[in-house]
Amino acid sequence: MNIDSFVERPSILSRLDSRLKLILLLELCALVFLPLKTAAIAGLAAALSLFAASQTGFKRASKVFGSVLPVILIMLVLSPLTERAGDPLLVLGGTVVLTRQALDSLLRIGSRFLILTFGFSLLIQTTRQGDLVEALVCFGLSYKASLTVSLILRFLPSLSHAFSQISESHLLRQSKAGRRRKIGETIPSLISALVFALRQIPLSAMALEQRGFGGSVKPSRFHKLPGFGSSVWVLAAFTAAAAAFCLLFWK
Amino acid sequence: MNAIEVRNLKFKYKDYRKDSEAWYEPVFLGLDLVVGCGEHMMIMGKAESGKTTLCRILTGSVPKYLGGKLEGSVAINGKDLSVTQTWDLVNDVAIVAQNSEEQLVCSSVEDEAAFPLQMMGQQRDKMVHSVDAALSQFGLESRRLQSVESLSGGEKKRLLLAVTKAIGPGICLLDETFDELDQTYKSILADWIRSTDRTVLLLCSRPLEICRGIFDSFGILEDGVIRSCTEEQAFETRLSSLPPFATDLSQAGAITARDLEIAKGGEFHLMVPSFELRRGEVVALSGANGSGKSSFARALSGLDDVLKGQFSLEKKQRPVEIGYLFQNPDFQIFLTTVRDELEYPNAKGKDIDGTCSLFGLNPDGIASILSYPERKKLQAAVYYLLDRPYYILDEMESALEYEDCHRIIGLLRRHGAGVLIITHDSRIAAWASRRYVIEDCVMKEASDEH
Numbered sequence: 001m002n003i004d005s006f007v008e009r010p011s012i013l014s015r016l017d018s019r020l021k022l023i024l025l026l027e028l029c030a031l032v033f034l035p036l037k038t039a040a041i042a043g044l045a046a047a048l049s050l051f052a053a054s055q056t057g058f059k060r061a062s063k064v065f066g067s068v069l070p071v072i073l074i075m076l077v078l079s080p081l082t083e084r085a086g087d088p089l090l091v092l093g094g095t096v097v098l099t100r101q102a103l104d105s106l107l108r109i110g111s112r113f114l115i116l117t118f119g120f121s122l123l124i125q126t127t128r129q130g131d132l133v134e135a136l137v138c139f140g141l142s143y144k145a146s147l148t149v150s151l152i153l154r155f156l157p158s159l160s161h162a163f164s165q166i167s168e169s170h171l172l173r174q175s176k177a178g179r180r181r182k183i184g185e186t187i188p189s190l191i192s193a194l195v196f197a198l199r200q201i202p203l204s205a206m207a208l209e210q211r212g213f214g215g216s217v218k219p220s221r222f223h224k225l226p227g228f229g230s231s232v233w234v235l236a237a238f239t240a241a242a243a244a245f246c247l248l249f250w251k
Numbered sequence: 252m253n254a255i256e257v258r259n260l261k262f263k264y265k266d267y268r269k270d271s272e273a274w275y276e277p278v279f280l281g282l283d284l285v286v287g288c289g290e291h292m293m294i295m296g297k298a299e300s301g302k303t304t305l306c307r308i309l310t311g312s313v314p315k316y317l318g319g320k321l322e323g324s325v326a327i328n329g330k331d332l333s334v335t336q337t338w339d340l341v342n343d344v345a346i347v348a349q350n351s352e353e354q355l356v357c358s359s360v361e362d363e364a365a366f367p368l369q370m371m372g373q374q375r376d377k378m379v380h381s382v383d384a385a386l387s388q389f390g391l392e393s394r395r396l397q398s399v400e401s402l403s404g405g406e407k408k409r410l411l412l413a414v415t416k417a418i419g420p421g422i423c424l425l426d427e428t429f430d431e432l433d434q435t436y437k438s439i440l441a442d443w444i445r446s447t448d449r450t451v452l453l454l455c456s457r458p459l460e461i462c463r464g465i466f467d468s469f470g471i472l473e474d475g476v477i478r479s480c481t482e483e484q485a486f487e488t489r490l491s492s493l494p495p496f497a498t499d500l501s502q503a504g505a506i507t508a509r510d511l512e513i514a515k516g517g518e519f520h521l522m523v524p525s526f527e528l529r530r531g532e533v534v535a536l537s538g539a540n541g542s543g544k545s546s547f548a549r550a551l552s553g554l555d556d557v558l559k560g561q562f563s564l565e566k567k568q569r570p571v572e573i574g575y576l577f578q579n580p581d582f583q584i585f586l587t588t589v590r591d592e593l594e595y596p597n598a599k600g601k602d603i604d605g606t607c608s609l610f611g612l613n614p615d616g617i618a619s620i621l622s623y624p625e626r627k628k629l630q631a632a633v634y635y636l637l638d639r640p641y642y643i644l645d646e647m648e649s650a651l652e653y654e655d656c657h658r659i660i661g662l663l664r665r666h667g668a669g670v671l672i673i674t675h676d677s678r679i680a681a682w683a684s685r686r687y688v689i690e691d692c693v694m695k696e697a698s699d700e701h
Contacts (some may be wrong), residue, residue, distance in 0.1 A: 007398070128359075129357055129362045130362050151357075163580075165582035171554075173633070174570060176571065187585055196582075196585070202317060203353040205316055207354045209312065210337060210366040210415075211356065213365050217372040220368075220371075220374065222361075
């Protein structure tokens, strides 16, 4: 999953209550795992991708898409091999290469993966850390546990940033211009990012303690969530739309 | 009661490369340090003399997190650190770390400043006031909702200063804090030190003229101990007159850029009407924090695209022609030992031991636990072996002494490379034959009186 930091950009989602966004995300997660028609799930994935681009910008949305693309490509290669049964769609030299069921399965899993990735990315990119903590507290998590969750989410984009910087550093050490990098050559970058992440553990722990984290004082709140108010109507509208969607496209 | 009282401090790091009880050479050999309440003290020390380790010991973070054996006594505002937890010192001592990346824990600028206040249980109204005042003093008010990742190196340091100001601790530990700040914020920091009644301990490897007259006491950290000295002695110890680099145009070639437009989100829009770096010359680039110096360097070295404009070299050619030393060395060091790092991606024909000797590195040292200045030297050594015709040094001076910076630039241009130095230090900029400045979103060549 690719998660990027908060994007300061006026958008519909950035104006929504963080608690509402958490509930909507849970509803979305439930929706994609219901037995709906494959075309409906694929359509939902496409619509969500476009919505993400409108909320956080095309560049960020394509970055999120780019990060899940390798996984989708792996599925594309492996699905025809693992799903052998069903109506043949493509036959080469007497061997069934692709079946209708394999294509269906590929579309279904790929779309679900995309919906979940965009759903979580949108939550993180349009919600400030403090608001997310407050929302988690509202749902019964302790303040420290909520803070820990939000800190973990904050470090994932840092690692993603570190990985891209390290990859650039590898690129700068090349001796020949424009050489296409082999897949195996990303392994040093991945290992380097892992080393970087491991090195961050004691340093982050130090930083947190130096800021008073871990003490016995009850933390106060900087962010204050407003009343749920009109969010109830947004929630009701989304839930109704989701229910209608299920009824229309139930398999 | 003294603010800081360190008696007979002996400390050495554990050597994790070996199974048995093995230790590195001791960092401190019976160090004594007493700083009174409200006193402003500056400690000068060479790279790797233990300045960062001392700061971490004074906050109770070492040896707790990085291992090591500590003897002697350390007290902060009368609290014995051997029985006090780091989180209980948040009101007493705050540190502005040398490497800002290590200390940032939140996603937005505002959250970062508010985080310690929340941990201290401060009332919301007071918190809002403190955060507003701190962000405003360090020029981050307009960036308060932005992601911490989007800040430049200097802006991250300003954020750490704002966090310290918001906490308002009794003691402020400033580890090479003037580095990476532009002239405006160097002055603001100097004024703040001059006017504050809090205890301030600044540790640095290069004395800056702006620090004159704002400290009450001085010390030199050397050979594992601190000896007191006068202001003049502290400045004289580290200052030496280093000559500018002579231009040698015997090697033909130049990289030029025309009519560039570079943008980063909504943060800035930099215009570069004309830029040239010839082989054999040293050119400096200065500008305010966040003005686009690193973004220009990234575009020049072919890592990022520009909105408009032309370069004399193709984008795919630039990464192999230009050795770009990032501001943060941690993104360019990733293998286990110094030797592994220098051998990557190809060891053929490389004189690793000779290079280590030139850069003062131990070839068997563990790269990830080197000190910050050593990591900077290793980063330079890697590019020394790559022997590029052009180099960009992005605030390389941070945590290094003038002599080291001068020597490293000299080594990199041994075969007539052209070097672009990005710096906030006017002494270092004076080594260059030409200078570019970024003012009002435009990069232009500075005249002599600049």
